[in-house]
Amino acid sequence: MPDQEQGALFxxxxxxxxxxxxxxxxxxxxxGITYRQLDYWARTDLVVPTVRGASGxxxxxxxxxxxxxxxxxxxxxxxxxxxLQNIRVAVEHLRARGVDDLAGVTLFSDGTTVYECTSPEEIxxxxxxxxxxxxxxxxxxxxxxxxxxxxxxxxxxxxxRVVPVTQDELSQRRQARTAG
Numbered sequence: 001m002p003d004q005e006q007g008a009l010f011x012x013x014x015x016x017x018x019x020x021x022x023x024x025x026x027x028x029x030x031x032g033i034t035y036r037q038l039d040y041w042a043r044t045d046l047v048v049p050t051v052r053g054a055s056g057x058x059x060x061x062x063x064x065x066x067x068x069x070x071x072x073x074x075x076x077x078x079x080x081x082x083x084l085q086n087i088r089v090a091v092e093h094l095r096a097r098g099v100d101d102l103a104g105v106t107l108f109s110d111g112t113t114v115y116e117c118t119s120p121e122e123i124x125x126x127x128x129x130x131x132x133x134x135x136x137x138x139x140x141x142x143x144x145x146x147x148x149x150x151x152x153x154x155x156x157x158x159x160x161r162v163v164p165v166t167q168d169e170l171s172q173r174r175q176a177r178t179a180g
Contacts, residue, residue: 021062
């Protein structure tokens with residue numbers, strides 16, 4: 001069930017293939033988290049891998065681009081001092097609200113509470129409180145994640161097997177540009 005909820009956060013078809021995934025170490029590198037954090041968040045259903053979950057000892061989880069974006073946002077909220085409990089509430093709120101396009105959302109935090117702002121008016125109202133806040137533009141985070149994943153291999157689940165995804169010409173150019 002969390003897989004479906006998480007997927008509802010990002011129905012944008014311009015995002016990478018939702019069935020292509022990245023292994024845990026790649027997800028950690030792209031999101032800037034430790035493997036221990038990744039494992040804990042998966043086991044507690046904060047951010048679950050939607051391409052392929054763990055199915056016993058030695059199985060490889062595969063995280064989609066969307067999953068890694070959520071991981072990066074969670075990490076940034078943690079960095080501002082927001083508790084994991086409040087982050088969980090914020091992520092669940094976004095899922096329940098059915099946000100169609102997170103690229104237009106900016107998340108703000110005062111270190112305790114997380115606020116979702118989708119218009120300049122909401123941002124002004126929040127800032128007029130006089131309290132210091134930290135903002136996360138989800139669209140900018142999407143671009144960062146795209147850039148950091150360009151150099152890593154992508155895999156796809158076919159039946160019980162995990163197979164490498166061959167890159168198209170655009171992906172090869174993007175990878176060459178980031179390497180040089």
